[in-house]
């Protein structure tokens with residue numbers, strides 16, 4: 347079942363952190379099937395923009411139209427969203443329970459990211475890249491039309507980067523869209539990638 351179609355439109359957006367105006371007048375669109383690679387210097391406001399789109403931060407001005415209904419986006423921030431004192435499987439079951447995917451979605455997701463054999467390990471005992479794979483499994487456990495990914499490549503090895511590229515390509519091919527921050531280039535060969543530079 348493909349996710350509902352995505353037509354995100356950002357107009358004249360301004361975001362402030364405390365007294366500091368990070369950016370203003372920002373406009374862009376993101377449709378299903380597209381991947382937007384968000385670039386910009388440290389402190390440019392990339393994370394703040396994603397947090398704003400995720401509803402975690404109120405914009406100072408502007409409009410965000412076409413955000414999916416509640417439950418329609420996945421947020422993967424600098425932190426992995428994993429409880430270090432639970433096992434990999436317990437973490438995923440928690441997320442599946444929260445988003446209505448059901449426990450049956452956990453095994454295929456963990457197999458896909460290559461860490462099913464680690465399912466009983468406490469997350470605190472995993473390497474950084476293994477934790478990142480567990481976080482990516484969250485995205486697979488339930489299909490959602492919009493992915494907001496903040497530095498998702500951090501910690502991934504070469505195979506992890508290839509896996510990430512496949513997951514992103516499949517997401518886009520299924521009609522999903524993604525806004526991805528990364529200081530390194532996105533894996534080569536991904537179709538439908540546009541670049542947006544914040545505060546060039």
Ligand SMILES: Nc1ncnc2c1ncn2[C@@H]1O[C@H](COP(=O)(O)OP(=O)(O)OP(=O)(O)O)[C@@H](O)[C@H]1O
Pocket residue numbers: 363364368386387388389390391392393394395
């Ligand atoms: N909790 C906070 N309180 C006040 N200012 C903050 C806070 N977190 C971040 N900032 C400031 O907001 C600005 C934008 O930060 P943000 O994390 O959005 O940038 P970024 O483009 O994602 O940076 P990076 O590439 O380093 O991850 C920075 O100047 C930062 O110092």
